[in-house]
């Protein structure tokens with residue numbers, strides 16, 4: 001019997017479901033409470049329609065006789081091969097026992113994009129950075145790939161500070177502070193499954209070198225804007241705040257001078273019935289633009305991106321780039337490094353086709369060309 005080829009993200013999802021133990025699959029896939037936000041993150045993209053432009057030469061742009069999908073971020077300090085970043089997700093060794101995050105980081109280098117490494121990674125951040133350097137040096141010397149470090153702020157501030165200092169020391173290029181997890185969302189599937197990490201898989205960055213024991217850590221529910229000043233004072237790296245849905249908070253982020261925000265509801269895993277990320281985006285873009293006329297702050301978005309057209313829509317609404325979470329985990333579970341490579345390649349190809357079919361020659365054209373119809377009306 002002919003094996004079905006994996007052509008899109010949903011194919012990878014279904015194959016991953018067949019392969020993964022139920023407990024791991026549920027941990028990756030599900031959201032909180034009734035999973036309304038989880039579902040809506042994807043459906044909201046489907047509700048937005050495209051209005052393509054025609055008779056535009058989309059043939060002539062380097063590097064590949066096609067449109068130019070290279071994307072500049074953080075005040076043009078970094079260029080990635082297309083506007084798609086690997087979102088921080090916990091414990092990649094659950095998807096791929098042997099290589100975990102090391103497989104993911106190799107694919108990030110191959111595709112010249114950014115991997116945002118989770119605080120709850122199952123590989124030490126130093127090892128990921130070392131693999132990143134090796135992969136660039138040995139295989140892709142022209143890769144623009146960077147590592148960003150996703151930070152959970154813990155009650156133990158000394159531990160938190162050490163994590164930031166380690167990340168800076170070993171070459172991470174930005175700190176992404178996740179702010180939508182002052183308490184863990186109510187994930188009932190994980191409760192049913194008595195979810196626990198299997199022996200041998202742990203949050204390696206939270207292990208004390210000296211005695212091989214886990215640090216005592218707990219999320220800090222007292223976290224507030226004033227803590228941003230403290231983080232600013234201990235690192236020179238660009239700061240990006242992840243988990244914003246309210247335009248007031250986006251304005252506050254501009255006032256605090258952060259370099260970027262991620263519009264996100266944590267993939268529907270935290271506050272259920274939160275607005276979908278893409279529906280929250282327009283108000284946030286308006287707020288950011290009105291707060292500072294020449295604002296250098298990047299706005300990113302994640303949650304529910306499964307097709308190249310989803311990326312196109314996010315950029316048309318003003319996002320600089322998107323982050324993808326679960327699609328990377330499906331690729332990793334199905335075929336390790338190769339699987340993540342294929343997932344990124346699929347999104348890249350789909351995005352390029354979407355740009356060409358909508359008449360966008362460059363990334364800038366996507367927001368200029370007025371190609372969206374929201375809820376049947378011209379936005």
Ligand code: FNR
Nearest residue numbers: 028087088089090118178266267303304324325326
């Ligand atoms: C996450 N996410 C997440 N975010 C974060 O800041 N730190 C983390 O450790 C994790 N861990 C994590 C694990 C798993 C299994 C998932 C599915 C998600 C959230 C993640 O960064 C991102 O916001 C969402 O995954 C985006 O939604 P999609 O692309 O999965 O729909």
